[in-house]
Amino acid sequence: MIQEKEQLRHNLDRVIWTIEEARISVSEHHIVQLVAVGKYTEIENIQSLYQLGQRAFGENQVQQLTQRMESLEELPLQWHMIGSLQKNKINKLIAQRPTLFHALDSLALAEALNKKLTEQNQTMAMLLQINSAKEQTKSGVMPEEAVDIYQEIQERFPQIRLKGVMSIGAHTEETPLIQQSFETTHRIYETLQKEGATLCSMGMSSDYPLAIKCGSNLVRVGSSLFG
Numbered sequence: 715m716i717q718e719k720e721q722l723r724h725n726l727d728r729v730i731w732t733i734e735e736a737r738i739s740v741s742e743h744h745i746v747q748l749v750a751v752g753k754y755t756e757i758e759n760i761q762s763l764y765q766l767g768q769r770a771f772g773e774n775q776v777q778q779l780t781q782r783m784e785s786l787e788e789l790p791l792q793w794h795m796i797g798s799l800q801k802n803k804i805n806k807l808i809a810q811r812p813t814l815f816h817a818l819d820s821l822a823l824a825e826a827l828n829k830k831l832t833e834q835n836q837t838m839a840m841l842l843q844i845n846s847a848k849e850q851t852k853s854g855v856m857p858e859e860a861v862d863i864y865q866e867i868q869e870r871f872p873q874i875r876l877k878g879v880m881s882i883g884a885h886t887e888e889t890p891l892i893q894q895s896f897e898t899t900h901r902i903y904e905t906l907q908k909e910g911a912t913l914c915s916m917g918m919s920s921d922y923p924l925a926i927k928c929g930s931n932l933v934r935v936g937s938s939l940f941g
């Protein structure tokens with residue numbers, strides 16, 4: 715559905731103010747980036763959000779990311795790949811040169827990406843995805859292994875520029891469990907700041923204020939903007 719610009723303006727204002735409220739409660743120096751997730755919406759709505767001032771957009775499929783980056787090539791946008799990456803899509807993703815890949819979820823994927831990046835003489839900024847609630851249905855490395863894996867990727871795979879960590883909040887209605895999952899990831903992020911990590915990507919429409927209070931500095935919001 716193509717949405718009215720006024721509706722989008724209203725949604726964007728509300729999300730920005732909600733982020734503002736949450737981040738100020740952490741510290742006035744705590745700055746949070748908003749990545750607008752367009753996976754459920756039409757490209758026209760992404761263009762409208764751009765006209766309203768939004769610059770960073772995320773997609774969870776390489777196919778759609780590619781189509782949109784190509785269609786909106788003339789706009790000065792940042793593009794984030796936030797979804798799991800299948801090995802057979804690595805070349806396509808690399809060709810698009812996204813701003814940040816959020817879902818590096820195994821050493822095997824890191825190795826495969828590094829190999830292709832080396833062939834193309836390219837680097838890519840990435841986040842290590844952590845399965846902080848240890849859910850079967852989610853990808854990501856286990857929290858106990860995250861620091862070691864992060865360091866190993868930095869040592870072995872020079873074309874991968876690790877910038878921090880990403881998690882999806884626990885899939886439950888129970889706020890304390892969601893909070894726990896964010897706190898787990900944030901603790902790992904704090905440890906990794908010594909390794910140069912600067913991004914902690916946590917929070918979606920249902921839980922981004924909580925994620926920010928737990929230290930997230932990058933939220934990925936879709937349905938609250940386009941819904």
Ligand SMILES: *Cc1c(COP(=O)(O)O)cnc(C)c1O
Nearest residue numbers: 751774796918919934935936937
């Ligand atoms: C879809 C998606 C989002 C945004 O979800 P909403 O609930 O629509 O805000 C964020 N992160 C990832 C990894 C996603 O796949």
